[in-house]
Amino acid sequence: MVDPIYLDYNGTTPHDPEVIAAMRPFLETEFGNPSSSHWYGIRPKKAVEAARQQVAGLLNCKPREVFFTSGGTESNNHAIKGMARALKEKGRHLITTTVEHPAVLEVCRHLEQEGFETTYVAVDETGMVDVDDIGAAIRPDTILISVMHANNEVGTIQPIARIAALAHSKGIVMHTDAAQSMGKIPTDVHTLGIDLLSIAGHKLYAPKGIGALFVKDGLLPEKFCHGAGQEMGWRAGTENVLEIVGLGKASEMADRSLDHTQVHLMAMRDRLHQGLTERLDDIRLNGHPELRLPNTVSLSFKGLEANRILEEIGLEVAASAGAACHSDTISLSHVLEAMQVPMAWAKGTVRFSTGRMTTAEEIDRAVDVVVGAVTRLRQDH
Secondary structure: OOOOEEOEOOOOOOOOHHHHHHHHHHHHOOOOOOOOOOHHHHHHHHHHHHHHHHHHHHHOOOHHHEEEEOOHHHHHHHHHHHHHHHOOOOOOEEEEEOOOOHHHHHHHHHHHOOOOEEEEEOOOOOOOOOHHHHHHHOOOOEEEEEOOOEOOOOOEEOOHHHHHHHHHHOOOEEEEEOOOOOOOOOOOHHHHOOOEEEEEHHHOOOOOOOEEEEEOOOOOOOOOEOOOOOHHHOEOOOOOHHHHHHHHHHHHHHHHOHHHHHHHHHHHHHHHHHHHHHHOOOEEEEOOOOOEOOOEEEEEEOOOOHHHHHHHHOOOEEOEOOOHHHOOOOOOOHHHHHOOOOHHHHOOEEEEEOOOOOOHHHHHHHHHHHHHHHHHHHHHO
8 A cells, every 4th residue: 555645744744864864873872961071971962052053043043042842832831921921020911813823822821810811813814913903902011922923724924023023112022933934934033023933843854842942032931941950041851862953953954945945835735726726616725825834725625524525535645624733623623713714615624735755746646636535525415
């Protein structure tokens, strides 16, 4: 049996061979603790700092502004909880949007139990938030705004630089969840103008269980984890050297090939979208038609159920229904609800996401499989 064609790169990415090669010595021979003062700690310590520089290179920030975490969820938790608790004497009001990842929404809900208030700003039918709506939500006690850089389900890219400029004009800290945008579109923290930015390694051809948080110089969030003082005193615990090295290599690769990668991802995405729309009726694109990730196409097949489509194509094409985090339930994703996608369309929504390894031949085969499945299901309906 041939493996199914993988079109769920927003869910997770395979390990890039260069990433595996960079990690191998730290799996096989370089087992030392970076905190050790003897010979065995030297290479691991240097490797962690080299990786910090590689991540900083992709973000265009200082290495000392990069802190390693276990992934995007932990980074979001530290960014939002850490800043909210550090600034609670100044105010207790947070602003986010209705289409954020649960790793932001659930953090805000948790903080509400600690006496914080959150305003969840609505988006339009393309999944885009209006900067004026963010402005209207700002209060004298607003201390933090968190808006994702690009949506994981529909790919819509938010106007982060404009929101950040607005936040700073009011003395408010700005965080963005960039888990989906790293390596696909530019993530220069100076261009974006943000104060905190979250990274997830496994969306970037690095392993699962590693991430990073950019914290702008001068910000003092609550400590992430207390202990022996690793990560410049912010996140104690012996470093995950193996995976930190992997994230560093993945960041270096993303930085050097971003333009080429964008062109390839978009070509594969558009080949898939065009192939399906040429051969099937009643297909709707979700998300912004232009301002979205170059690899993401969320399509609704009218009158069908996404889980049935995925069952039909599952042995030949791997994709996801709504957000990957909720792929085992039939309930509508909160993103499609927030965009007010009509039920007849929304329940038949499948997200396809292309990657660096995707080939034109795979796309053409995937189109044939999906067209066949949708045609059969509509005949049976």
